[in-house]
Amino acid sequence: MDGWIKLHRKITESAIFSDPDLLRLWIYCLSRAAYKETTWVVEKQEVLLQPGQFVTGRFALQQDYNAGVAPRKKIKDTTLWSWLKRLESFGNLDIKSYNKYSVVTVVNWSEYQETLTSEPQQNDNKLTTEPQQTDTKKNVKNLRTISTTSTTEPLQDVWFRLTKKFIMPSNLLDFFSKLKTNGYDESFCTELLQEAFESAENGSVNMRYLEKIRDRWIADGISSRKQSQEEKARRANNAESKGRTEEVRSGSNPPPSKFAFLNQRNRRSGT
Incomplete structure (x- = not known):
């Protein structure tokens, strides 16, 4: 995944902010939500997602949420689902569950995520000095470079891309x-x-x-x-070099001629 999400400052006034686990889950939901209309295939069935929606399930949610977490700190699937339902009770989410998956909708997605902020930023920049503007441009450029080069596609997304199946x-x-x-x-x-x-x-x-x-x-x-391909190429080159070496060795030591005994007899007789 790439791109950006927006987090409103008033989140610090919500009940979610006081609960680190819920806050992490809420940010996960914002990150997973589609930013435009898209289609997912779940169990050979197409699911049309609107902006602010994503498809998940208990086990998929558990895998994503616990990725990179120490074993003793991992959260059970049932606990995570209860937290997700709690976010729904707060009015942050709307969850529609089906036989093998659920569609989660971030409530008021367009209000917080689709509002353009470029104009206020431009107005703010007019108030800054020229050196500060230059530094800001450099920082933004660096951020873009980092976000482009260090993004890792989640395992669940790779699985879906390769198999068109949502559940691993x-x-x-x-x-x-x-x-x-x-x-x-x-x-x-x-x-x-x-x-x-x-x-x-x-x-x-x-x-x-x-x-x-x-x-x-x-x-x-x-x-x-990439490293795997390089290693395969290295082994192939080594095998080819070894084959050439064996050919040279076999060429410098030809098998004895069937007339070798005549040469030996002649040397003994002095002829």
Whole structure:
């Protein structure tokens, strides 16, 4: 995900601000919400989302919320869902639950997120001095650079992009959860998943194949598809060089001729 969300200053006056867990969940909801009309595919069914809406479920919410969190601090899926319902009771969200997913709507999305603020910022800039304006431009440029280069696509989004399925199987959830518990971050998991799908011959990825790639990456100190390609190229070059070396060695030591015994007899007789 990329882009920006707005957070109104009056949030400090709300009940959410006094609860760190609810505040984190609220910011997560704002970050997940669509900023324009879009279509998601859930269990082979298209779901049309309006600005301010997103699709989730208990297990998907648990995975996203607990990403990068220490095991002892992870929150259960039932607890997270109760917090989500609490935000709904506050009037921040509207939740419509279906058989295998829920559509969450951020209430008053357009009021807080779609209002343009460029003109007030321009008016404020007129009051500043020229050096301050220059510094501001540099800072904005730096922020844009950072946001472009350091954004990591969430694992759940990568899964949906590759499979067009919203719910990741429980065995894969456990697989990636154990990786994160062992210190491997979200970026490692997303790169590993994409590597598996891109290199699979039939486009189908199973646990044994994922585990094989995981073991190879860990053994070789690989953390991205780029490093994996570089390692494959290095091994291919080494194999090619080794093959050429073997050819040279075999060429410098030809097999003995079937007439070698005649040469030996002649040397003994002095002829």
